[in-house]
Amino acid sequence: MIRSSRGLAAGLAGLGLIAVLAVAAPLVWGGDAAHLSGAAREGASGAHWLGTDALGRDVLARTLVATRLTLVMTLSATAIAGTIGILLGTAVWVAGPRVREAGLRLIDVMVSYPAVILALAVAAILGAGTAAAVVAIGVAWSPAFARLTANLAASVAGRDFVAAARLLGVPPHRVLVRHLLPNIAEPLLVLLSVAFAGTLTALSGLSFIGLGVQAPSYDWGALLNTGLDALYTNPAEALGPAVAITLTGVLASFVGDGLAAGADPHRIGISGRLKKAPVPVAAPAADDGEALLTVAGLRVSAGGVDLVDGVSFTVRPGEIVGVVGESGSGKSLTAMAVARLLPDTVTADAGALRLDDLDLLAGAAPDRLATEIGVVYQDPAASFNPALRLGGQLTEVLRRHRGLDRRAARTKAAEALAAVRITRPEARLRRHPHELSGGMRQRAMIASALLTGPRLLIADEPTTALDVTVQAEILDLLREANRRDGTAMLFISHDIGVIASLCHRVLVMYAGRIVEELPVGDLVAGRSRHPYTRALLDATPRVDAEGDGELTTIPGRPPAPADRAAGCAFASRCALAMPKCTEEPPAAISLGADHRAACHALDQKVEENAS
Numbered sequence: 001m002i003r004s005s006r007g008l009a010a011g012l013a014g015l016g017l018i019a020v021l022a023v024a025a026p027l028v029w030g031g032d033a034a035h036l037s038g039a040a041r042e043g044a045s046g047a048h049w050l051g052t053d054a055l056g057r058d059v060l061a062r063t064l065v066a067t068r069l070t071l072v073m074t075l076s077a078t079a080i081a082g083t084i085g086i087l088l089g090t091a092v093w094v095a096g097p098r099v100r101e102a103g104l105r106l107i108d109v110m111v112s113y114p115a116v117i118l119a120l121a122v123a124a125i126l127g128a129g130t131a132a133a134v135v136a137i138g139v140a141w142s143p144a145f146a147r148l149t150a151n152l153a154a155s156v157a158g159r160d161f162v163a164a165a166r167l168l169g170v171p172p173h174r175v176l177v178r179h180l181l182p183n184i185a186e187p188l189l190v191l192l193s194v195a196f197a198g199t200l201t202a203l204s205g206l207s208f209i210g211l212g213v214q215a216p217s218y219d220w221g222a223l224l225n226t227g228l229d230a231l232y233t234n235p236a237e238a239l240g241p242a243v244a245i246t247l248t249g250v251l252a253s254f255v256g257d258g259l260a261a262g263a264d265p266h267r268i269g270i271s272g273r274l275k276k277a278p279v280p281v282a283a284p285a286a287d288d289g290e291a292l293l294t295v296a297g298l299r300v301s302a303g304g305v306d307l308v309d310g311v312s313f314t315v316r317p318g319e320i321v322g323v324v325g326e327s328g329s330g331k332s333l334t335a336m337a338v339a340r341l342l343p344d345t346v347t348a349d350a351g352a353l354r355l356d357d358l359d360l361l362a363g364a365a366p367d368r369l370a371t372e373i374g375v376v377y378q379d380p381a382a383s384f385n386p387a388l389r390l391g392g393q394l395t396e397v398l399r400r401h402r403g404l405d406r407r408a409a410r411t412k413a414a415e416a417l418a419a420v421r422i423t424r425p426e427a428r429l430r431r432h433p434h435e436l437s438g439g440m441r442q443r444a445m446i447a448s449a450l451l452t453g454p455r456l457l458i459a460d461e462p463t464t465a466l467d468v469t470v471q472a473e474i475l476d477l478l479r480e481a482n483r484r485d486g487t488a489m490l491f492i493s494h495d496i497g498v499i500a501s502l503c504h505r506v507l508v509m510y511a512g513r514i515v516e517e518l519p520v521g522d523l524v525a526g527r528s529r530h531p532y533t534r535a536l537l538d539a540t541p542r543v544d545a546e547g548d549g550e551l552t553t554i555p556g557r558p559p560a561p562a563d564r565a566a567g568c569a570f571a572s573r574c575a576l577a578m579p580k581c582t583e584e585p586p587a588a589i590s591l592g593a594d595h596r597a598a599c600h601a602l603d604q605k606v607e608e609n610a611s
């Protein structure tokens with residue numbers, strides 16, 4: 001929503017008057033403007049306020065009459081620049097990565113070519129004339145438009161709601177119209193008003209040098225040209241069109257500045273590339289035969305650096321598997337690789353990536369992917385499109401993938417909101433996301449993710465941005481969905497306490513690898529074995545802790561992906577580190593049912609026990 005300002009009001013009022021003048025002037029003063037009086041090049045007088053031109057025609061009348069052609073040309077050129085620029089600038093963000101790269105480079109090349117030279121080149125090709133001038137200026141302004149539109153679209157294309165739309169199988173043109181354009185509409189309006197002022201000046205310039213409007217037609221630029229001949233004898237003849245151009249340009253700038261100042265500051269990659277890994281991979285711990293989700297040897301990399309390094313695990317039907325680790329451990333990238341929502345700059349390969357019989361590596365059927373996997377993101381504010389009402393966003397997937405009509409989809413959406421304990425669900429469907437509280441938005445996101453009855457729900461830090469009370473409500477809702485519908489979940493968190501309270505099984509990740517996998521019962525009973533898992537637990541506050549409840553911290557920081565050593569990545573922070581730890585990476589060893597860990601110290605103990 002754009003807020004009003006004095007400048008904006010003055011600009012709009014001024015341009016409104018000029019628009020009225022453009023319509024009325026040829027009807028009212030058209031005769032005076034064409035009348036040949038024989039009083040050539042007379043100075044300003046009571047009869048001719050701005051004097052007469054070389055053929056004795058009234059200059060003021062001609063200036064007023066020229067308003068219509070000047071405005072029509074300016075609006076047309078702005079429309080051409082806007083249409084080409086907006087289409088090009090947004091299309092690159094809904095196209096695939098290769099087309100995007102080529103499109104952005106093309107825009108860069110176009111922008112680097114001076115607009116004036118481009119306009120003159122196009123005008124020279126098309127020849128002098130009104131239409132040629134409009135096309136030339138429209139084309140010349142389009143690269144700047146495309147560049148800015150691409151920048152604006154980039155800020156929206158990476159948002160969660162765009163990723164969610166892609167997961168739901170929304171086609172590119174609909175992502176463009178429904179999700180990108182509404183969220184960059186305000187800055188584009190600002191840009192259009194700036195472009196209007198720019199094209200007005202440029203078109204007047206072309207007419208002034210004789211490449212624009214040709215006699216007997218005339219615009220302000222052409223009048224300025226003829227007025228210049230009498231600059232020393234009757235300066236008023238040039239003054240009229242000059243003032244008209246300046247005044248209109250200034251009013252358009254007022255509108256642009258007003259829109260920019262009043263624009264809502266809150267309004268302002270996608271399907272990652274997955275391929276089959278050519279290398280043999282370690283088998284997941286759980287029996288593949290009973291797995292709903294199978295991930296084997298998943299490797300996620302960016303710029304030649306592995307961010308996730310050969311991760312293997314399974315999720316059984318109805319099971320909640322938690323993934324825990326510090327920032328940068330690769331837990332979210334692992335989850336997003338499963339949902340096929342990695343940024344374009346990131347690539348992934350795996351030996352196997354399967355949801356039951358659905359091969360996620362083989363470009364899984366969009367309909368099945370959209371309905372069988374649900375995603376809940378960390379930031380409830382970024383999860384919904386701020387430009388659309390909740391109802392439209394919730395019903396989209398039902399209408400698209402379940403074939404429901406508008407009424408049935410709305411009823412089901414309202415039921416889904418009621419199921420996550422949102423009061424007055426029908427009324428909430430008519431609200432925009434910003435009209436809901438943070439906790440309510442996250443509950444609505446859960447309702448949205450569960451709408452199609454997915455078999456797997458991926459929850460990426462869904463409680464991190466919420467306060468403790470709301471956090472408990474969200475965990476309750478997830479438990480309830482799991483119990484009621486048997487929905488399996490992959491729950492990502494950096495908080496091992498939250499993981500322990502919700503999940504059945506835990507994957508502990510460090511520096512892109514799973515270092516320990518164990519049932520949550522073992523975790524709670526203190527049977528975790530890996531030094532990193534133990535350090536995480538020691539650093540977690542417990543309200544039932546005995547004694548002084550002193551917390552320990554894990555010394556140092558996880559290594560950056562490019563700096564990971566050849567051996568165990570935790571070696572520089574581990575109290576049990578030994579020479580072997582920096583030389584070779586530890587392999588995972590089994591420590592019981594569903595329990596395994598990768599640590600040389602455990603390896604040694606197993607050998608000692610055996611001997």
Ligand code: SF4
Nearest residue numbers: 568571574581599600
């Ligand atoms: S492998 Fe070595 S450094 Fe790594 S956790 Fe085990 S003991 Fe520590």
